[in-house]
Amino acid sequence: MGENRLIHGRYRLLDLIGRGGMGEVWRARDESLGRQVAVKCLEPLGPYRDPSLTRVLRERFRREARVAAALSHRGVTVVHDFGESDGVLYLVMELLEGRDLSRLLEDNKGHPLPVDDVLDIAAQIAAALSYTHRQGVVHRDLKPANIVRTADGTVKICDFGIARLAHDIGFTTRLTGTGVALGTPHYMSPEQIAGGEVDQRSDLYSLGCVLYEIATGAPPFDLEDAWAILIGHRDTPPPPPRERRPELPGHLEEIILGLLAKQPGERPSGAGELVDRIRAGRATGALPGPVVPAPPDAADTPTPPPTWTQGMTTGRKALGTGLGALPPVPGALLSCEWAAVPRKDAGLRRPTAAPPDAGDHGGPVDARRPVPAPPAKRAAPPAERLVALAVRHREGVRLAGLGRWAEAGEAHRAVAAERAALLGPDHPETLASRYETAFALVRAGRVTEALTAYTDLAEARAGVLGADHPDTLAARQETAYALGRLGRHFEAHQMYAEVLAARVRAMGPDHPDTLRCRHNLACTLGRLGRLDDARRTALEVADARARVLGPDHPDTLVSRCEVAYAEGQSGRWEEALRLYHEVAGARARVLGADHPDTLAARYETALSLGRLGRSADALRLYRELIVDRTRVQGPTHPETLRARHGRGVNLGRLGRWADALAEAHDVCLLREQTLGPAHPDTLVSRREVAVALGWLGRWAEALTEYRRITATRAQTLGPDHPDTLAGQGDEAHCLERLGRATEAGELYRRVAVVRRRSGPDGA
Known part of the structure; x- marks a missing residue:
């Protein structure tokens, strides 16, 4: 075309x-x-x-x-x-001249639309749906991207691509029989998810999701995993919109919650009734409250969504890539009626300590055992303060979703301090803000601080919620992740093993959180050099995730990548290449060709080709990847530069050292500007410059580069660090090639002495 x-x-x-x-x-x-x-x-x-x-x-x-x-x-x-x-x-x-609601939110920098605009849009959509429903047409995929507001303020519904005529059951059967999922997870009705009968009330539910998002800035279930979103729509009452935006009028909140009722019969009977409710609300400012379904009974055994949902991804919601996952039932407005478990008996938990939908993972409480008396109650904090803190918490989550981790961390730190003063230092909401603070610290590169924060948080949650509570285990698992980021892999392995055992006891071996912990354990085994154990564990997790979540679920593909990594580290690059190639294809289908995970799998495919000596093929893949990464992420993004580094390495392997030198020099300069002169990636590029200079016979220039690398590593890593010693070895090699054998021999001896003193691992 x-x-x-x-x-x-x-x-x-x-x-x-x-x-x-x-x-x-x-x-x-x-x-x-x-x-x-x-x-x-x-x-x-x-x-x-x-x-x-x-x-x-x-x-x-x-x-x-x-x-x-x-x-x-x-x-x-x-x-x-x-x-x-x-x-x-x-x-x-x-041809419509205007913006769809998704673009309107983006233009508004993620902030919700003005209340008058929300009400006007709601009234116009409801009127249009009233007409289409009278014609027997159900849209089935109502979402912000399918609703356009033109320059004159007219709102139009677009794209009846998966609409069905209400009377034409045969058409529906033919089109859904292929297993192609109909609908977008953020806006799907519970009956769509269950595969049941869908009528005009399903469109009303989707409209409720749209109105919720343009009124608050986020969908009702703002989660990154499609499976969790589907479960939220099916089982969990959404947080009231005014928890996220207190200035919303009560009648608008009632309209939205009425549309989001789980049972179709509890929603308005039709779009015409909705039009009347909106008009009445705008005129009087008050409406009769909707019937909101009670939370599901924790004793009920939940049923999984139908199999056709298992390969679904979240798709594109109005704010683009997500705002970060929140608990299914955020308790932003808790009344302080919670009971902490004394630390001396942290294993005994009151059923009320767990989220309403989580069940009691610690097992039933023995009625014969004494339940500790609750602590003295604080005075109920002002509702407006709690609401304001909830809004600021959401702002921190939004900043994290935009990748602004330093700002997100400061926002959550401030909220945590105020919640501690208002609710108490061990209140679940205070602890939730502390968790978000630590999470942001890791992503901002402040891993040492995050480790301290996670360690303290895990201890506090164990005292409040119990040692095996999911929130306590989540904090301990993140502690292990921080340890791994700091290179303390043995300690990370021990903690992952302890958390895994607790998750198996509390949730079972196939729970997604249990499998995530096993995946992390597999990664740590690989970093410890236990490659066979790492490969076996990753393969078991990949098989379990394929069975539980589906073969193309993003988590399954992550575990298959870990299997490929272990294969490559063991020297089985042909098998690694095959796996990376398959994962890249699956991710392109499920996540899209431009998704970062798809691009990462393509990078690993090119890397494997290079390791197999197929440098011409690797060079072709790197060139294509550089074009795509530059278009999607920009020319100076670290991953774009990593792909360019790979291209330079393979140019050298093909004997094109002048081209390799030019590429390595450009990448080194860009990395120095964007990452800093002491960043490990910058030093890797500087070494590639030195290698190319050596192959071109320019040994004096190569020696200068190697000495710069060694000096920087000695300053940042220490003079006895293995990488510093490797740099000194490179210096000695240059001295040899320059005919300065005495100096080279002396440097070789110094390196050998330090390595012997440090032990067989050089550390």
């Missing part, structure tokens, strides 16, 4: 507006009528190669055209024409 292509001899494509699951959307000119239109095109195969799936997509496209063309309402995008030209299915629509 390209610019100036003529569709059906009438519609000339001018420029690409966007891409989606059904194809491409182009700005085009109707040559017959002289007007600009939008043309949606579906290529014969698009990104899919399975003929049966292609037939399904074609049928959906034709159905979209017929359904949309039959609709005529100011709140629904007008369809002018549709057909097929040269094997390309096309749909001609009115």
Whole structure:
């Protein structure tokens, strides 16, 4: 598909507006009528190669055209024409000048929209849905990206690509029988998730999710894992919107919570009723409260979502990449009626200490054993202070989602201090803020501080919630991660093993949190040099995750990558290459070609090719990867520079040392500017410069570079560090090549003495 292509001899494509699951959307000119239109095109195969799936997509496209063309309402995008030209299915629509709600939120820098705008948008969408539902059409994929607000303020619903006619059951059966998931996790109704009957009330639930997001700045279940989002929609009452944005009027909160009722019968009976409720609320400012379902009984055995959800990813929500996972039931407005477990009996937990939906992972409390008396109650803190702290907590989470870790850490640190003063230092909400603070410290590179914070937090949670409570184990697991980041792998291994045993007792061997801990343990085994144990453990976790979560779930693919890493470290690079290649393909399907995890798997594929001596193939992959990383992440992103470093290494392996030197020099300069002169990646690039200089016979220049590397490492790592000693060995080699054998011999002897003194590992 390209610019100036003529569709059906009438519609000339001018420029690409966007891409989606059904194809491409182009700005085009109707040559017959002289007007600009939008043309949606579906290529014969698009990104899919399975003929049966292609037939399904074609049928959906034709159905979209017929359904949309039959609709005529100011709140629904007008369809002018549709057909097929040269094997390309096309749909001609009115060209909308405006922004979809996703873009509106992005333009607003992630902040929610003004209340008047939310109410106006809600009223217009409800009116449009009232009309389409009367025509027997259910949209089934209502989300911010499918709702456009034009320049004159008109709100229009777009893309009936997975709509179904309510009376046409056979069509639904044909299209859902392929196993292709219909809907977007952040906005799916519980009945969609359960695979049950879907009618107009499902659209109302999705509208509730949309209104929740534009009113608060985040979806009702703001989680990164698609599975957790689906479970949240199905089982967990959403936090009231005014917990996240206190200034929202009560009647708007009631409208939104009414739409988000779990049972369809507890929502408004139709969009027409919703229109009336919005009008009444705007006129009087008060509405009768909705019926909000009670939380599920903790004694009930939860049923998993249907199998077709297992490969789902979160997709793109209105704020782009996520804001970070929160507990299923954030307790931002706790009343302080909680009981801490005395430290001398930390294993005894009161059932109320666990989240309402978590169950009692520590087992039943023996009624014959005395329950410790609760501590003296504090005076109930002012509700407005709690609300303000909850809002600031959300702001910290938002900053973390944007990668602004230093700011996020300071925000959470301040909230933790105020919650400690208001609620007490061991209150669960205070501890939650301390957890977020430590998490941000790790991501900001302040790992030593994070380790102290996690250690203190784990001890506090054990005293309050019990040693085997999931929150306590989460803090201990993050403590182990921090230890690993600091190179203290043996201590990390011990802690991971203890946490794993506790998780197996409390949650079972196949719980996702248990499997995540086993995965971390596998990584640590590899860092300890126990490669066979690491490979075996990672393979067991990958198999278990495939069984529990699905073979293409992101967590399963992460474990398969760890298997590949262990294979490579053991010298089995052919097997590592095969696994990395398969993971890269699966991630492209599930996460998208430009997702960071997909790009990472492609990098490892290229690295494996280089290790196998297939430098020409590796060079080709690195070149393609550099183009994609530059486009997605920018030319100076550390991962872009890492790919460029790989290209330089393989240029050298092919004997192209002048090109290798130029690439290494450029990468070194960029790393020095962006990461700093003492950063390990900068020093690796400087060494690559020195290696290339040596191969070109420029040994005096190489010696200067090696000495700079050694001096920097001695200052940052210490004079006896193995990397510092390796640099001195490189210096000695240069001295030899320059004919300065006496100096080289003396340097070799000094390095040998230090290594003998340090032990067989040189540490």
